[in-house]
Every structure is written in C-alpha cells, then in structure tokens.
Amino acid sequence: MRDLNSVRGASGICPVHIRYVSGDCPAIPLISVRRLYQYRPDFIRPGPSEEIVDAKFEAILNSLPTKEPRSRLEPYGELITEMRKRGYSYREITQVLKKACALEVGTSTVNDFVLAGSRSKTKRSVSPSGTIETKKNRRALTGTYRNTKAQESTREPQKELEGTAKTIKELKDRPLKTRAKKLLFEYNPDEPLRLHRNQRTKE
C-alpha cells in the first residue's frame, strides 16, 4: 500500500495527516482533498457537506489577488524548455533571451530555472494509479500509464511491451512438463520370471 508521505507529496502543499480533510483544517487542506480525490478516487470520497466546504474554499481562493511569478523566467518557460529540447545550451538560451526578449539573465539562472522546473514536474507528475513519477520509474510509467505525445511516438515499443507481457503471462500459466510419467511397462530384474504352465496347458 502507498504510504501517506507520497500522498502528501502529491498535494505539494499539505504536510498534515489525512484526518484534517474533514474540514477542521482551513483552506490549505482543501487542495489536498481535491488532489487526493483526483489521484485516488477510491481513496477518499467527499460527502455533501465536504462539497459545500469545497465551494466555500474555492470562493476564498478566487477572491485572492494573483501573485507575481516567482521567477522572471516563468513567462518564457515554454520557450526555454523547447530550446533545451532542441539542444540549445544555457549560454545560447541566455543570448536568445537577451536579443529576442530583452531579458538579461545569467546562465546559472537559466540552469536553476530549468532544474527547478524539472523537479517540480517530477513532484507533480502523478499517474492515474497514484504512483508518483520519478527518474527511476519514468520509463515504466511512460510505457504503461501515461498518455502523452511522447507516448504516441513510442506506440510500437509499447505494443512490444504488451506482447512481452502477454508472453510472460502465458509462460507463467503454462503447466510444467512432467517428464517422469507413468511407465507403460515395468519390470523388476530382481524378481524371477513367474511361469504359468498350468494356464497354458489348459488353453
């Protein structure tokens, strides 16, 4: 069974135990409840009173002012990510940002931004089954759970994986070959030959 730490990690916010989702805890656990439900619908099902609380919390959230992005690079996040995908170095990215976007940042800043983004994605990336995607299990999840563009290009390998899984299942289900089966004819060389002369005479 998945431990609660991973559940808390999935929310990204709530550091407390699940019992607070009843409504005793103010706004922050709300997000936890929603995310929990999103990731593990079977884990906790909100009742009617909880839905009312949700609406209340949502109203509060909507009334809050929008906060400024924590990094100057955030508006250019997609651009930076795409350039990294295309093989641009951090130095080249800073030059592009400077020329094209009039944004002067250091190479290390871009580097930190990209790393922070990837860490954040890792934290947030939770599969429908509730498994948090990490570097270690990413390949497995990509092949089995995630439905992304990347998966489109790996459809063939996935088919292969499915084929392999089928083969493994069939192999497991296949009964073992019993080599030493019942003998058609048995003979004990230590036992002398038994003659039935009388029977033969009668015949």
Add this chain to the structure above:
Amino acid sequence: MYDSNTAATAERNNSDSPSVVSSTAPPKRVILTMGGKGGVGKTSFMLALAEWFQSHEIPVTLLDLDTENKSRGSLKHYFEGRVTKVNIHTAAGLDAFVDHLAEGVPIILADMGASSGQVTHEWFDSMFEDVAATGVAFTAIGIVTPDPASVESILSWAARLQDRVNYVVVENAMTHQAGFSYWRDSDQAKQFRTVFQPVVLTMEFRLPELENPARQHGVTLGQIVERRLKVPELQKASLVIRAQSYRRRLFEEIDKAKGLLLP
C-alpha cells in the same frame, strides 16, 4: 528417466523442430539389437537382416557397436569394409546414429554389444525426443533363447526404452526342439507382449556343420548359397541347399516384420 513424450509427440513436433537430418527428409529408421545377454544370436540375426535388405536392394549402414566382441564373430568380421566400428562408451554415446543418418542413409543396422544397456538407455533419455522429431524411428530387436536370462534382458531393456521403439522379438532355437517357456509363459513377458505388441519371428536351429564353419570363416548364408567361397567344408551340396532353405525361411520370417524394419 523415461519421458512420456514418445514417438507420437515427436511425430507431432516433426514439422517445427530443428533437424540435423532435415525436416523435409524422408523418414529414417534405426534398427538396433537389444544387447544385454551375450551369445544369444544378435549378430547372426543382424547378418540375416543385412542380407534381407541387400536382397531387396535397400541400402543400409552397418554399425558395429559391440566394442568388446572379438574380431571373429562380430558384424565387422562378416562385412569387412562395409561396417563401421563405433565405440559407444564415450560422452557422445550413440550420436553416431545421428551423424550417419545425416549422411543420407535411410536405415541403420546397429549391432549392440552385450554391455551396451546403460549407454543406450541414457542416450535415449537425452536424445530420443529431438532425434525422433527429425523423422527417425527406432526398432529394437530382442533375441530370446531357452535361457531365461535372454528374456530378462529384453524385459529390462523394454522397461527403459518403453514405447520409444518398436519391438521385434526373435525366438532363436539354439538347440533342436528348443523350448521358450520363459518367453512364452512368464507373467512379465506376457505383460511385455500385451503392452508393446512386438512382432515375433522364429530363427530355426541350424546344423552345427553349417553354423560353425560359417562363423569360423565369417561368411553369410548368402555367400554359401552363391558358392563364392573357397571353404571346402561349406561347399558340400547338402549344406548349400540347407543354407538356401534356412535363408529363405528366415527371409519369410523377416517379411512379417517389414512394417517395423522399413522407414
């Protein structure tokens, strides 16, 4: 130990098994004597069998696997130059079967030695399934005499070979009016016959005046009949006629088992 996936299974697998011979090759057969008891007439019958194939112009490969047999009386003694001597007491055992079959011969006649049981049984346990899958069938020839030990030898072999081979049993009358009570009337032999339904042939008693010089000089009945010999004691007209009669009757007996002798 014995694998129940016998010839039937092997035949089923024939189409998709890798073959050292060829999966599309015509069927082949290895005919081997069930060695165990020495001096029962294994080689004498194999000689007759070789001549039977020769008379029908069917090519066979003769293998003499009786490593302990002295030169005189062995298969090689009779068919000098046409017999390959094989030492089966090696790690490869009876792999010579496979190698000779791969050369294209349809039939192998293998005269096993008196002490070849263990090696043969182990070879069958490890190799039979895959060799049979290439379309090779096996016929085991058992020779029984009035001596119960000859019967026990066949039964011991059959208990190991099971239905991986077809059985032909030859009643060799080594004496005039020989009795085969242990073969015909014992429970164990009866069970063997019930289970494996062997073809039973008769090899009649031969006059010592004919048999002994023939062994001494390494000549077959066919050679005596054709008078190709310079052996005075075998040129007597009565012996030549006798040899012809023995040969004819033996061939008639062998005809009864042709279904188990041809590939």
